[in-house]
Amino acid sequence: MTEPLLNVKSLNVRFIRDDGSLFSAVYNSKFEVYAGEVLAIVGESGSGKSVTALSLMGLLDTHKVLYKSTNSIMFENKELTELSPVEWQAIRGDEISMIFQEPMSSLNPLIKVGEQIAEIIREHKKVSSIKAKARARYLLRMVGIDNANERMNAYPFELSGGQRQRVMIAMAVANNPKILIADEPTTALDVTVQKQILDLILRLKEKLNMAVIFISHDLNVVKKIANRVLVMRQGVIVEEGSVGNIFNAPSHPYTKELLAAFSRTSLQSNFAARRLLEARGITVSFPIKKNLFGKVLQKIDAVKDVSLVLYEGKTLGLVGESGSGKTTLGMCMANLIKYKGEILTAKSVHITNEKDFRKAVQVVFQDPYNSLNPRMTIKEIVGEGIKIHFPDLNKKEIEKRILEVLAAVGLKDEGILNLYPHEFSGGQRQRIAIARALAVEPKVIILDEPTSALDVTVQAEIIKLLKKIQKERGIAYLFISHDMRAVRAISHEVAVMKRGVIVERGSAESIFMNPKEDYTKELISASLG
Numbered sequence: 001m002t003e004p005l006l007n008v009k010s011l012n013v014r015f016i017r018d019d020g021s022l023f024s025a026v027y028n029s030k031f032e033v034y035a036g037e038v039l040a041i042v043g044e045s046g047s048g049k050s051v052t053a054l055s056l057m058g059l060l061d062t063h064k065v066l067y068k069s070t071n072s073i074m075f076e077n078k079e080l081t082e083l084s085p086v087e088w089q090a091i092r093g094d095e096i097s098m099i100f101q102e103p104m105s106s107l108n109p110l111i112k113v114g115e116q117i118a119e120i121i122r123e124h125k126k127v128s129s130i131k132a133k134a135r136a137r138y139l140l141r142m143v144g145i146d147n148a149n150e151r152m153n154a155y156p157f158e159l160s161g162g163q164r165q166r167v168m169i170a171m172a173v174a175n176n177p178k179i180l181i182a183d184e185p186t187t188a189l190d191v192t193v194q195k196q197i198l199d200l201i202l203r204l205k206e207k208l209n210m211a212v213i214f215i216s217h218d219l220n221v222v223k224k225i226a227n228r229v230l231v232m233r234q235g236v237i238v239e240e241g242s243v244g245n246i247f248n249a250p251s252h253p254y255t256k257e258l259l260a261a262f263s264r265t266s267l268q269s270n271f272a273a274r275r276l277l278e279a280r281g282i283t284v285s286f287p288i289k290k291n292l293f294g295k296v297l298q299k300i301d302a303v304k305d306v307s308l309v310l311y312e313g314k315t316l317g318l319v320g321e322s323g324s325g326k327t328t329l330g331m332c333m334a335n336l337i338k339y340k341g342e343i344l345t346a347k348s349v350h351i352t353n354e355k356d357f358r359k360a361v362q363v364v365f366q367d368p369y370n371s372l373n374p375r376m377t378i379k380e381i382v383g384e385g386i387k388i389h390f391p392d393l394n395k396k397e398i399e400k401r402i403l404e405v406l407a408a409v410g411l412k413d414e415g416i417l418n419l420y421p422h423e424f425s426g427g428q429r430q431r432i433a434i435a436r437a438l439a440v441e442p443k444v445i446i447l448d449e450p451t452s453a454l455d456v457t458v459q460a461e462i463i464k465l466l467k468k469i470q471k472e473r474g475i476a477y478l479f480i481s482h483d484m485r486a487v488r489a490i491s492h493e494v495a496v497m498k499r500g501v502i503v504e505r506g507s508a509e510s511i512f513m514n515p516k517e518d519y520t521k522e523l524i525s526a527s528l529g
Contacts, residue, residue: 114152
């Protein structure tokens with residue numbers, strides 16, 4: 001390595017709180033970045049990783065941040081801390097670019113993706129609209145998006161999570177930047193798509209000879225992609241070294257602590273494939289004609305010999321048109337209707353009787369207004385299951401648990417405990433329904449059209465909440481829906497149901513990107529266009 005491309009000689013960042021007090025987010029950070037390398041910055045949430053990245057892009061709100069006058073960030077012998085807003089604009093997105101964690105929040109939902117990429121090009125290069133669009137089309141192909149001509153005219157919501165992240169990468173590399181900052185670019189993606197995105201970043205790094213600053217809390221990803229690693233804690237860089245030295249011979253106690261946690265997680269990685277609930281040969285028939293003596297003369301098979309498995313920490317999306325049998329199958333797996341076949345639970349779920357099953361497997365229904373008792377307060381609704389399944393808790397402990405589970409779903413106001421369901425919005429009622437299910441600490445949740453009764457904005461909030469809860473608690477979801485957008489947003493695997501039979505199943509990416517059955521193609525086309 002010769003001269004560094006970027007030399008952070010001193011970086012101190014303090015935030016101004018609402019009460020006027022100061023909070024130190026980054027303290028006296030110093031590091032270099034060299035052309036063609038991947039420098040990873042790791043640390044727990046709040047360690048200062050993202051603040052460091054935003055500082056390198058000049059993106060922090062100057063009204064809420066205090067920088068020390070001694071700060072110094074040299075980029076190709078240019079002092080970035082002395083740049084005016086106009087000068088920053090010339091560098092940002094051209095010479096230094098950034099990929100953000102959640103592309104759906106970063107892309108403009110009202111503008112076609114081709115136009116968004118072309119806009120970045122025209123901002124920094126004096127080219128015609130036609131040439132900018134041609135470059136945008138080339139970039140979409142370069143980042144691995146099939147049917148680039150068609151995708152140019154797609155809106156962000158019409159793309160999968162992996163495709164949206166590819167669009168963000170195309171925008172970031174549109175002007176051949178010298179430094180690419182990737183802030184948690186794979187956190188919201190499933191494992192398969194995550195690998196594809198990492199491979200793409202490395203391929204582009206080699207092709208464009210970029211330096212990559214890769215910010216992550218996922219040490220497994222860092223180990224695969226980085227050349228060097230900075231470890232941050234509470235705004236301070238506590239250790240720096242090659243990826244080999246950091247992982248094999250860490251010196252700082254905090255780095256050792258991170259790696260110990262990483263080792264435990266790695267040992268538990270098989271848990272992601274651990275079966276929690278399995279349906280074998282489920283068949284459900286409904287009589288449609290009986291004789292005078294009650295003998296069934298004619299019946300309809302709503303579910304025909306279906307088998308499914310739900311895994312810890314994973315979501316299985318179950319899709320199909322109305323009458324396909326998906327809700328009936330879901331109610332079988334929740335043991336709420338009669339069926340032929342077997343519903344099996346893992347030994348780790350510890351089920352010995354019906355009460356145990358009710359605790360382990362919960363259901364969240366489509367319309368929270370109808371599923372919540374209108375005569376019960378929120379305290380009574382959420383606390384009902386706690387009283388049944390945790391009889392040893394006293395009133396104070398029960399109320400504490402109620403407040404904790406409501407806070408987990410984003411309802412932190414104690415004043416809501418004595419309110420009734422009709423006093424809340426649809427989205428709030430669905431949060432309450434989720435809290436009721438979470439209150440008994442289930443292993444599995446059957447989600448029967450949980451977002452269909454909500455508007456698009458609230459749908460996104462609920463899906464984001466469900467994903468957060470799943471990540472924190474390792475719950476298995478069966479997500480039943482006809483809304484392919486919602487299914488694509490949350491599912492790891494998808495099973496497609498038609499007339500009581502599973503006609504296709506596979507990873508969410510394969511189902512949406514390469515459906516094999518005409519019926520699946522019709523569902524996707526009807527829902528996504």
